[in-house]
Amino acid sequence: MKHVKTLNTKRLQNTVKKGGCCQTSCQCTVGNQTCEQSK
Amino acid sequence: MVHQYKNNGYNIILDVNSGAIHVVDDVVYDVVALWEKSDKSCIFEKLSDKYDKKELEEAIEEVAALEAREELFTKDEYQDYVMEFKNRPTVVKALCLHIAHDCNLACRYCFAEEGEYHGKRALMSFEVGKAALDFLIANSGSRRNLEVDFFGGEPTLNFQVVKDLVAYGREQEKIHNKNFRFTLTTNGVLLNEEIMEFANREMANVVLSIDGRKEVNDKMRPFRNGTGSYDLIVPKFQKFADSRNQTNYYVRGTFTHHNLDFSKDVLHLADLGFKQVSVEPVVAQETDDYAIRKEDVPVILEEYDKLAAEMADRHQRGEDFTFFHFMIDLEGGPCVAKRLSGCGSGTEYLAVTPWGDLYPCHQFVGKEEFCMGNVTDGVTRTDIREQFKSCNVYAKEKCRECFARFYCSGGCAANSYNFHGDIHSAYEIGCELQKKRVECAIMLKAAEAERSKER
Numbered sequence: 001m002k003h004v005k006t007l008n009t010k011r012l013q014n015t016v017k018k019g020g021c022c023q024t025s026c027q028c029t030v031g032n033q034t035c036e037q038s039k
Numbered sequence: 040m041v042h043q044y045k046n047n048g049y050n051i052i053l054d055v056n057s058g059a060i061h062v063v064d065d066v067v068y069d070v071v072a073l074w075e076k077s078d079k080s081c082i083f084e085k086l087s088d089k090y091d092k093k094e095l096e097e098a099i100e101e102v103a104a105l106e107a108r109e110e111l112f113t114k115d116e117y118q119d120y121v122m123e124f125k126n127r128p129t130v131v132k133a134l135c136l137h138i139a140h141d142c143n144l145a146c147r148y149c150f151a152e153e154g155e156y157h158g159k160r161a162l163m164s165f166e167v168g169k170a171a172l173d174f175l176i177a178n179s180g181s182r183r184n185l186e187v188d189f190f191g192g193e194p195t196l197n198f199q200v201v202k203d204l205v206a207y208g209r210e211q212e213k214i215h216n217k218n219f220r221f222t223l224t225t226n227g228v229l230l231n232e233e234i235m236e237f238a239n240r241e242m243a244n245v246v247l248s249i250d251g252r253k254e255v256n257d258k259m260r261p262f263r264n265g266t267g268s269y270d271l272i273v274p275k276f277q278k279f280a281d282s283r284n285q286t287n288y289y290v291r292g293t294f295t296h297h298n299l300d301f302s303k304d305v306l307h308l309a310d311l312g313f314k315q316v317s318v319e320p321v322v323a324q325e326t327d328d329y330a331i332r333k334e335d336v337p338v339i340l341e342e343y344d345k346l347a348a349e350m351a352d353r354h355q356r357g358e359d360f361t362f363f364h365f366m367i368d369l370e371g372g373p374c375v376a377k378r379l380s381g382c383g384s385g386t387e388y389l390a391v392t393p394w395g396d397l398y399p400c401h402q403f404v405g406k407e408e409f410c411m412g413n414v415t416d417g418v419t420r421t422d423i424r425e426q427f428k429s430c431n432v433y434a435k436e437k438c439r440e441c442f443a444r445f446y447c448s449g450g451c452a453a454n455s456y457n458f459h460g461d462i463h464s465a466y467e468i469g470c471e472l473q474k475k476r477v478e479c480a481i482m483l484k485a486a487e488a489e490r491s492k493e494r
Contacts (some may be wrong), residue, residue, distance in 0.1 A: 001101050003067040006110065006146075007481075008369035010339070012058040012445065013109065016117070020124050023186065023339055024133045026400075027319075029307035031367045031446035032190020033476065035374060 041112060042442035043071055045481040047348050051113070053440050053481065059110040060369060062485045063208070066090045066098040074102060075112065077239075117375050120431050124376040129428065130180035132383065134171055135390040135401045138163045138201060139192035143228045145263045148293060148321050148329055161393035163196045167350065168204040170414040171391045172342055177214050178417065188222045190390075190401055197227040205241050224248065224291075227262070227272035227279075235279050243287060247276045248290035251304020251318060273329070277312055285314040289363060292318040295329035299338045302346035309353075318362030320472060322454060331468055340475045345457055347479035351486040366445065367480035377446045385411070385427025399427055402453030428453065437465040443477045468485040 025033050040055040050068040052061045063071070063488075068091070068342035073082045081245065105111040142149070179185055187208065189201050201223070201371055208219040223238055224246040238245050249272060250256040257267025264409055274356040280288055290313045292303035301318055307475070308316045320339070323330035331339070353359060372378070382388070385399030390405055395414040403409040413421035432438045432449045450473065 001104075003064045003103050005062045006105075007062060007484055007486070008058070010058055011109070011374065011447040012056065012372045013113065013116075013376050015374035015376075016120055020376040022373050023184075023378050025448065026382055026389040027447075027451055027473070028219075031372065031410050031480065032481065033368065033373050033377070035377075038234060 040115065040440075040442065042069060042073060046344065046478055047351060047486070048450055049482055049485045051478070051481055051485060053442060054105075054165070055445065056109050056115045056117075057110055058369070058372075058445060059105075059113075060481055061105070061111075062488070066082070066094050067102060070095070070102050071111070072097045073108075075427075076270055097398040099280040104370050114198060117379060121376060121379045121431055121433060123325065124239040129386045130182050131175055131178040131389060132184075132387040133186035133389075134175050135161060135188045135190050135330065135388070136168060136171060137191060137390060137392050137401070137404060138168070138189045138194045138204075139197040140393050141196050142193045142226070143262070144193070144226050144260055144268055145197065146226075146260045148259060148295060148323060148327070149353055163200060163391075163393040165200050165203050165207075167391075167393065168200055170395060172204065172208055172211060172219075174417060175405075175412045176211060176217060178245065179217070184218050184220060186220045186222065188224065190224050193226055193228070194223055195225055195234060198229075198234060202237060220244075222246070226268065227275050229255060230272070230279065235282055238279075239282055245279070245283070245288045246287060246290070246478045247272075247279065247290045248310070249276060249296070250272070250294070251301065252307045255298045255304055256292070259293070273311065280313055280315075289315045289317045291363075293321050295319055295323070296331055296335060297320040297329055299335055300342065301339075302342045302349070305346055305362060306349065307359075312473065314360045315363075316360055319364065320469070322451075322457065324457070333468065336468060336471050339472060343472070343475045343479050347482055351483060354483075354487065359362050364476045365483055367477070367484065369481075369484055373446075378448055379432040381427075381430050381432075381449050383428075383453070386425055399423065400453060401452070403456075419491060426462065436463050437467075437470065441473045441474070443470075443472070445476045447473045 022035060035036060042055060043051045044051055052063055052071055068343060069086055071083055073085060083095060095226060121264045139162050175185055181211055183304050194201055205221055212219050214411045220243040221398045222244040223242045226248045250259055253269040254268045260268050262268060274289060274477045290308050292304060298304060305318045320331050321329060388400060390398045390404050391414060397413055398404045398409055409423060416425055430452055433443045437450050438444050438449050441444055448467050450469055452462040454469050455464045456462050
């Protein structure tokens with residue numbers, strides 16, 4: 001794309017089927033937490 | 040839902056429900072702003088005096104393509120899924136052990152009344168700690184990784200019990216096929232070779248409490264006789280951080296109404312050589328002189344912007360450091376269920392007092408109405424657990440339409456309770472700061488991406 005640069009490929013809607021199996025979090029925060037499955 | 044903003048020269052568009060993040064030029068930025076309210080001919084009409092026809096056609100085509108790929112204006116279809124997820128049985132994953140309700144400092148903002156604990160100083164006995172670890176093992180189901188935080192007060196005032204509990208945990212983890220991840224928070228006053236060596240061997244993470252510049256730290260973190268703690272703790276913390284290879288620790292400070300220029304404290308800690316830094320807003324009653332006030336918010340937001348811009352510059356010069364609240368994982372972060380279901384307090388995470396009572400988290404300790412049971416009898420107030428279980432983004436009206444909800448998870452239940460008397464609400468000042476931090480964190484990722492492209 002000429003006008004857009006997309007920074008990431010992860011899409012939240014793709015985690016619905018595979019997700020829902022992580023540490024508790026506190027303000028790591030949820031934003032910087034790593035999924036146990038993706039380790 | 041999209042959130043678009045400009046920061047440090049970048050035009051950023053966050054597609055909230057997919058998590059896609061786009062850095063765009065001015066023409067796409069303006070087209071996206073009109074997209075949901077106008078049809079294409081109307082967008083042409085409104086922007087034709089600003090951009091040429093070809094540019095506008097390209098921009099509209101690209102926005103339409105992103106929408107078709109569900110990377111822009113994606114719908115929120117997660118509510119039923121998250122409600123179902125929250126209804127599943129939970130296990131206990133982590134405990135915060137209040138190993139010492141006593142302290143050798145008298146920090147002015149301490150939730151434990153300057154370390155006095157309302158006259159009820161206490162140290163946790165080995166027997167209570169052992170019962171807590173047994174409770175955690177018994178209530179953790181098939182989960183292997185368990186976390187135990189040694190907290191206080193000041194844990195090093197009861198360090199023999201810390202060591203004995205770690206030894207007990209290591210013995211039990213072999214028997215029950217568990218893996219304990221121990222962590223420690225300390226003010227550094229009693230830190231010595233023996234404690235550092237033990238922590239480097241056994242503690243997966245340590246948190247070292249210091250507020251930043253000497254005058255800031257010493258105003259809020261004095262000894263009981265009024266003298267400051269900065270000169271004593273800084274060399275020890277520097278040595279400790281180096282001995283951990285500058286990883287698996289945080290120097291962690293608190294900023295208050297008295298140091299709204301806290302970016303200077305963050306940078307001061309970085310200039311002292313610390314690579315892992317967190318400086319966070321104080322949690323206080325509105326009546327406290329150091330509490331963050333509504334009128335402080337614009338100053339704080341500007342301060343976060345200033346800090347983020349400086350961090351981007353330092354990154355370019357190879358002088359990076361990590362700021363806890365600007366950390367964001369755009370590729371490996373957790374699933375939707377985790378993002379929307381909250382921190383785990385009261386269900387997966389519990390705090391234990393020196394005498395073995397269970398509370399939803401360390402911020403609730405001492406609020407008797409939140410006592411959930413004890414380490415011997417387990418959770419007897421299952422109604423409190425259910426209250427916390429129902430705490431998620433969709434249960435909070437203020438969160439449902441917030442762009443930051445997938446990065447914040449609905450905020451802190453304790454903050455909400457302190458300000459509204461209800462764990463299902465949200466603390467507005469905290470929300471404003473959190474939103475800005477998410478914006479800054481994404482901007483830093485954009486700057487990083489731009490630089491890696493240049494290399």
